[in-house]
Amino acid sequence: MSRFLTASKAQLTEYVPGEQPKRGEFIKLNTNENPFPPSAEAVKGVGDVAAQLNIYNDTKCTRLTEVFADYHGVDSDCVIFSNGSDEILAFCYLAYCDMQNGLLYPEITYGFYEVFSRLFEVNGAEVPLCDDFTINIKDYFGCNRTVLIANPNAPTGIALSLDEIEQIIINNPNNIVIIDEAYIAFGGDSAMPLTKKYDNLIVVGTFSKARSMAGARLGYAVANSELIADLNRIKFSFNPYNVNAMTQYLGAVSIERDDYFKQCVNEIVSVRDWFVCEIAKLGFRTLPSLANFVFTTHDSLSGKEVYNHLRNDKILVRYFDGEKVKDFVRISIGTKSDMVAVVESLSKML
Numbered sequence: 001m002s003r004f005l006t007a008s009k010a011q012l013t014e015y016v017p018g019e020q021p022k023r024g025e026f027i028k029l030n031t032n033e034n035p036f037p038p039s040a041e042a043v044k045g046v047g048d049v050a051a052q053l054n055i056y057n058d059t060k061c062t063r064l065t066e067v068f069a070d071y072h073g074v075d076s077d078c079v080i081f082s083n084g085s086d087e088i089l090a091f092c093y094l095a096y097c098d099m100q101n102g103l104l105y106p107e108i109t110y111g112f113y114e115v116f117s118r119l120f121e122v123n124g125a126e127v128p129l130c131d132d133f134t135i136n137i138k139d140y141f142g143c144n145r146t147v148l149i150a151n152p153n154a155p156t157g158i159a160l161s162l163d164e165i166e167q168i169i170i171n172n173p174n175n176i177v178i179i180d181e182a183y184i185a186f187g188g189d190s191a192m193p194l195t196k197k198y199d200n201l202i203v204v205g206t207f208s209k210a211r212s213m214a215g216a217r218l219g220y221a222v223a224n225s226e227l228i229a230d231l232n233r234i235k236f237s238f239n240p241y242n243v244n245a246m247t248q249y250l251g252a253v254s255i256e257r258d259d260y261f262k263q264c265v266n267e268i269v270s271v272r273d274w275f276v277c278e279i280a281k282l283g284f285r286t287l288p289s290l291a292n293f294v295f296t297t298h299d300s301l302s303g304k305e306v307y308n309h310l311r312n313d314k315i316l317v318r319y320f321d322g323e324k325v326k327d328f329v330r331i332s333i334g335t336k337s338d339m340v341a342v343v344e345s346l347s348k349m350l
């Protein structure tokens with residue numbers, strides 16, 4: 001750290017991304033990536049887009065917006081894209097939160113929420129989960145702050161129903177409710193349709209997980225057009241060219257190749273359900289996940305022990321240090337053969 005860094009930035013705690021080892025070194029189940037690549041058709045077309053990179057990209061993501069809005073049945077002016085959904089979340093913090101206008105999120109959730117609270121000097125507060133790791137929606141009613149909830153939540157994988165989400169929105173009519181749907185395609189119900197009914201709802205999503213595009217960086221928000229105009233105000237005051245041309249192209253093809261997308265998602269969901277049954281036979285208790293990862297615990301092992309054992313077998317998963325989660329590991333769902341390897345390694349350990 002240099003002596004020039006401002007005092008507030010010198011105190012930041014950075015987000016720690018999951019390890020990205022050399023390709024092929026590990027079975028990589030630590031960052032909830034999709035085990036399947038983008039469609040062959042998408043990959044093939046990128047070269048033509050790259051050939052025109054001397055020209056600036058479309059700041060409005062026109063074609064991607066049209067394809068996306070049509071697919072989801074929303075108006076084009078109710079959509080904004082970003083360089084990963086982390087960036088959209090940052091835009092939301094900048095637009096709606098500060099020390100007076102605070103923010104509320106679950107105590108156990110995506111680590112970036114707290115990191116952003118510090119970076120943007122926002123009054124961020126945490127609500128404990130219930131003992132079974134579920135969210136009690138009443139904790140968020142009339143809270144007089146912006147509400148930010150990942151649905152399904154991470155790292156638990158537990159989802160709220162659409163009705164519960166709606167209750168949170170109705171009970172905070174004068175505050176923004178942000179629903180982070182990074183994992184919604186793996187089984188939860190999207191709140192996107194509610195954006196037509198409520199002017200205080202922002203649904204945030206990403207192409208990183210279900211759409212196999214983590215390395216391309218594409219996120220989005222859907223909300224009523226006034227909220228989207230707010231977010232565009234931030235975007236055009238910061239980096240109008242935030243979504244590069246190749247990513248815009250890949251995103252549009254991903255939506256057009258709906259068959260390939262659904263095939264990948266269905267496979268992950270069926271492997272997840274198989275995997276949960278298999279590790280239950282070994283004594284693991286797994287929270288009910290509607291995501292592409294599971295959060296699981298064993299009475300006789302700490303999360304770190306499971307992590308270390310799997311790591312020795314060249315399988316990378318994630319464990320967290322917090323008091324309430326230290327007995328768990330989070331395991332992303334890979335291909336069937338990846339998960340067979342995990343089951344074999346865990347049975348060896350026990």
Ligand SMILES: *Cc1c(COP(=O)(O)O)cnc(C)c1O
Binds near residue numbers: 085154182207
């Ligand atoms: C992965 C993840 C994101 C970030 O996705 P990017 O689009 O890759 O930035 C956002 N929210 C949650 C809950 C996530 O798990």
